[in-house]
Amino acid sequence: MNSGLAYLLRMGIVGKYRYVRRRMRGAKGALFTIGAVAILLLLIAPQVAIRYSGRSMEHAAHSAESIRLWGPAVLLAVSFLGALSARGVYFKPAEVDFLFPAPVSRRELLLYNVLSKLGTVALSALWISIFMSQHATHWYAAVTALFLGFAFVQLVGQTAGLLLANVSERLTKPVRRVAGFLVVAPVIGLFVAAVGFVPRGMDVVATARTALDSPLFHAISLITRPFVEVFVASDVPTYLAWMAPALVVLVALVGAMMALDVAFLEASLVASERIQARLRRLRTGGGLGSAQSSAAPAVVRRGTLPIPPRFAGVGPIAWRQAVAMRRDLRSILVILVIAIPVTLVPILVSRGGDEPKGAQPAVIGCVVLTLMMTQNFAFDFRRDLDRMAFLKSLPLRPVAVAAGQLVPATVLFTVMQLAMLTTVAVATRSVSASLFAGISALLPFVNWIVAGVDNTIFLVMPHRIVPEDGSNMPFMGRTMVVMFLKMLAIFVIGGVSALAGLGMWALCGHSLLAGAIGIGVVLAAAAIAVTELAGRAFAAFDVTRDTPA
Amino acid sequence: MKPRPPDRLAASSGFICGECDATGMVLRSTRCVRAVAAATTGPSFSLAHAAEGRHNRAVMDPANPDLPSSAPDAVVRVEHFGKAYDKRLAVDDLSFSVKGGEILGLVGPNGAGKTTTLRALAGILQPSSGSLSIDGFDVAKQPLEAKRRLAMVPDEPHLFASLTVWEHLEFTAQVYQVAGFESRGTRLLEELELLDRRDTVADELSRGMRQKTALACALLHEPKALLMDEPLTGLDPRGIRTLYTTLRRRAESGAAVVLSTHLLGQIEGLCTTFLILRAGRGLFCGTMAQIRAQLPALSETASLEDVFFQATEGSVPHEPAR
Numbered sequence: 098m099n100s101g102l103a104y105l106l107r108m109g110i111v112g113k114y115r116y117v118r119r120r121m122r123g124a125k126g127a128l129f130t131i132g133a134v135a136i137l138l139l140l141i142a143p144q145v146a147i148r149y150s151g152r153s154m155e156h157a158a159h160s161a162e163s164i165r166l167w168g169p170a171v172l173l174a175v176s177f178l179g180a181l182s183a184r185g186v187y188f189k190p191a192e193v194d195f196l197f198p199a200p201v202s203r204r205e206l207l208l209y210n211v212l213s214k215l216g217t218v219a220l221s222a223l224w225i226s227i228f229m230s231q232h233a234t235h236w237y238a239a240v241t242a243l244f245l246g247f248a249f250v251q252l253v254g255q256t257a258g259l260l261l262a263n264v265s266e267r268l269t270k271p272v273r274r275v276a277g278f279l280v281v282a283p284v285i286g287l288f289v290a291a292v293g294f295v296p297r298g299m300d301v302v303a304t305a306r307t308a309l310d311s312p313l314f315h316a317i318s319l320i321t322r323p324f325v326e327v328f329v330a331s332d333v334p335t336y337l338a339w340m341a342p343a344l345v346v347l348v349a350l351v352g353a354m355m356a357l358d359v360a361f362l363e364a365s366l367v368a369s370e371r372i373q374a375r376l377r378r379l380r381t382g383g384g385l386g387s388a389q390s391s392a393a394p395a396v397v398r399r400g401t402l403p404i405p406p407r408f409a410g411v412g413p414i415a416w417r418q419a420v421a422m423r424r425d426l427r428s429i430l431v432i433l434v435i436a437i438p439v440t441l442v443p444i445l446v447s448r449g450g451d452e453p454k455g456a457q458p459a460v461i462g463c464v465v466l467t468l469m470m471t472q473n474f475a476f477d478f479r480r481d482l483d484r485m486a487f488l489k490s491l492p493l494r495p496v497a498v499a500a501g502q503l504v505p506a507t508v509l510f511t512v513m514q515l516a517m518l519t520t521v522a523v524a525t526r527s528v529s530a531s532l533f534a535g536i537s538a539l540l541p542f543v544n545w546i547v548a549g550v551d552n553t554i555f556l557v558m559p560h561r562i563v564p565e566d567g568s569n570m571p572f573m574g575r576t577m578v579v580m581f582l583k584m585l586a587i588f589v590i591g592g593v594s595a596l597a598g599l600g601m602w603a604l605c606g607h608s609l610l611a612g613a614i615g616i617g618v619v620l621a622a623a624a625i626a627v628t629e630l631a632g633r634a635f636a637a638f639d640v641t642r643d644t645p646a
Numbered sequence: 647m648k649p650r651p652p653d654r655l656a657a658s659s660g661f662i663c664g665e666c667d668a669t670g671m672v673l674r675s676t677r678c679v680r681a682v683a684a685a686t687t688g689p690s691f692s693l694a695h696a697a698e699g700r701h702n703r704a705v706m707d708p709a710n711p712d713l714p715s716s717a718p719d720a721v722v723r724v725e726h727f728g729k730a731y732d733k734r735l736a737v738d739d740l741s742f743s744v745k746g747g748e749i750l751g752l753v754g755p756n757g758a759g760k761t762t763t764l765r766a767l768a769g770i771l772q773p774s775s776g777s778l779s780i781d782g783f784d785v786a787k788q789p790l791e792a793k794r795r796l797a798m799v800p801d802e803p804h805l806f807a808s809l810t811v812w813e814h815l816e817f818t819a820q821v822y823q824v825a826g827f828e829s830r831g832t833r834l835l836e837e838l839e840l841l842d843r844r845d846t847v848a849d850e851l852s853r854g855m856r857q858k859t860a861l862a863c864a865l866l867h868e869p870k871a872l873l874m875d876e877p878l879t880g881l882d883p884r885g886i887r888t889l890y891t892t893l894r895r896r897a898e899s900g901a902a903v904v905l906s907t908h909l910l911g912q913i914e915g916l917c918t919t920f921l922i923l924r925a926g927r928g929l930f931c932g933t934m935a936q937i938r939a940q941l942p943a944l945s946e947t948a949s950l951e952d953v954f955f956q957a958t959e960g961s962v963p964h965e966p967a968r
Binding site for chain 2: 099100101102103104105108109111112113115116119189190191193194195196197198199200201202269270360362363366
């Protein structure tokens with residue numbers, strides 16, 4: 098390999114360490130780092146406790162069968178999706194600028210691309226192993242298997258990227274589309290046929306088990322078996338014995354990549370520019386909505402909303418975000434279409450017969466799911482990081498600007514949750530009208546508070562909500578800290594309001610209405626306080642100092 | 647200016663173009679633009695045709711002895727280069743060459759094909775037709791040899807965020823196998839006024855400094871061809887002056903420089919030759935005097951900006967009265 102590429106790989110690791118050290122110099126950075134490490138330890142501690150309690154062996158033995166059954170299917174599905182993502186031959190902008198015009202051979206560049214991504218693979222393996230190692234007999238087997246499995250997914254994606262580049266060179270766009278359809282259609286067709294053949298009254302999960310245990314699927318998934326077997330290995334010889342074929346598969350994939358004589362630079366440049374453009378939009382526009390729009394950048398999306406009354410400036414500020422939201426409606430709907438079935442699947446699967454089951458888990462699922470997704474629908478300050486100077490220059494009180502920013506996100510989440518709640522209520526027929534009305538009345542307050550807390554944390558510790566690349570360790574740490582702080586704030590507010598509700602309920606002769614009013618009053622007070630806090634944080638935001646790169 | 651051969655001047659009077667059937671004058675084959683311009687039959691017709699690009703090859707015809715592309719000692723040579731993206735033609739039948747010591751200004755409106763041409767010269771894009779070579783090495787067939795002799799500075803230089811300025815040079819030296827780069831690197835940092843930023847990580851550099859770092863890396867292996875896409879963007883006046891000095895110095899030492907820009911006023915005094923592109927087609931190529939001579943509607947003192955508008959739009963827009 099070219100010594101310059103080896104130097105770059107080495108310096109990549111040094112650079113990450115250097116970045117963390119630099120961040121640690123500032124108080125906020127240090128706080129974030131310490132917080133992230135503390136949360137990481139909190140996540141690891143229970144796993145260590147389980148492992149040393151002796152329960153892990155039983156647990157692992159119990160899990161092995163399920164992992165052997167589902168593991169190959171999951172690995173195949175992830176690899177297939179990875180292959181379709183066209184990220185295979187992605188290079189970062191600096192790599193494009195420096196390496197593409199440099200006298201580096203095609204194979205050297207490919208090898209560099211493979212090796213440079215191993216850092217992300219290792220990091221992902223370590224991260225997932227925190228949650229997955231309890232299902233393995235040995236923690237090192239879990240880490241190794243995840244590392245090898247992610248490397249497999251990565252290499253399949255890269256090989257597919259090269260093949261696509263090769264195909265793109267030879268085929269015109271319409272032919273490429275037809276070819277793409279011919280690849281994807283059989284997979285979808287197979288899935289639909291499999292679902293269609295499920296006998297009536299038979300459990301979906303049991304049918305899937307039968308299908309995955311069939312000789313046909315064993316043959317299809319043969320290539321992924323070694324990775325799964327490394328994970329469930331019960332002793333060192335078995336672990337080593339399965340690691341050998343896993344490594345052979347990976348080496349074979351690297352060999353195939355090297356053997357493919359494709360001038361991939363151009364395809365890679367196009368893919369890298371597209372990904373960069375999408376990342377740029379995500380970083381300045383916020384959330385999944387912006388990412389979706391990359392498919393049709395030339396199309397002018399219209400659709401506007403009437404301007405609401407001024408309300409001390411709250412109206413126009415909210416209107417601006419609402420129009421942006423309106424124009425991203427398609428992507429929001431796409432996400433909703435995915436989110437609602439995801440919430441409903443557990444209910445439908447657990448129903449089994451005709452008897453409706455309790456909908457409480459689904460209701461909680463609806464609310465939690467949307468709370469976790471706030472980052473993806475950041476129609477607030479987080480979307481305006483590069484427009485803070487403009488917002489600060491407006492002749493409006495900071496609290497009015499903050500309130501204006503919180504309105505659209507609150508409305509969006511309330512509508513989303515109500516849609517999901519309605520679906521759950523209709524599907525399960527177990528949500529009473531009073532419960533439905535109570536939840537519907539409280540949801541706007543809860544959403545306002547969540548958006549307010551999110552924005553206050555963001556304004557105090559500004560950060561880009563999308564990293565520049567996947568292997569950004571500080572970004573992962575920061576996300577963990579922000580999520581932790583948000584959950585903490587919501588837990589405290591939720592706890593106080595529940596106590597107030599309980600008090601009112603007890604004082605007013607076990608009246609549910611009184612309890613709900615008690616909760617509502619505390620939530621409303623919290624919403625006002627959070628808005629004031631967000632306003633102050635906005636006023637204190639220093640555009641020069643606080644805008645992250 | 648060199649007088650034109652009479653056969654070309656004769657090519658203009660009341661016939662039909664052999665290539666495009668345009669009426670009004672003879673436009674003999676590929677020479678119509680020059681012929682029409684030279685015959686002073688009025689620029690609007692000829693320029694309109696040139697802009698349509700149906701037969702503008704004459705301007706850059708390599709068979710033509712007084713055109714830059716035919717120079718035998720050319721470092722950068724582009725012959726009938728075409729680049730298509732699916733149905734869209736980004737560059738069409740472009741030919742030009744740049745000798746060592748020349749600084750070629752690649753100018754044209756957005757979408758003219760400047761960046762595509764530079765990227766193809768750097769071996770990043772594969773040409774759909776034609777050939778490009780650096781110092782005699784075909785970029786598509788002998789990419790490593792060609793790339794050893796060139797350097798490219800893109801319009802928005804992306805550096806490795808966590809590497810220092812010096813580490814960028816160290817990395818470049820290893821990629822290009824530059825022996826004893828330390829003294830040359832230090833000299834370059836001094837020349838580009840970056841010495842005090844030697845140990846600053848790229849993340850903490852201003853845009854102008856990032857640009858200069860990218861330039862320092864590009865110059866480290868003393869390339870024979872220096873390709874620069876919009877090099878002036880983001881530089882302060884001092885930075886621009888430094889860049890001028892650096893580029894002139896490189897050209898004087900025998901390098902061929904190709905730079906694209908929209909800042910016409912800034913490069914007029916820097917570039918020795920210009921190539922005006924529009925919609926992927928070369929309209930004019932030559933020194934200012936040569937291009938001016940092809941545009942009779944312009945005076946001898948017309949600026950590059952006037953030449954640009956006349957060439958690409960057929961007339962020079964009037965400045966609003968103050």
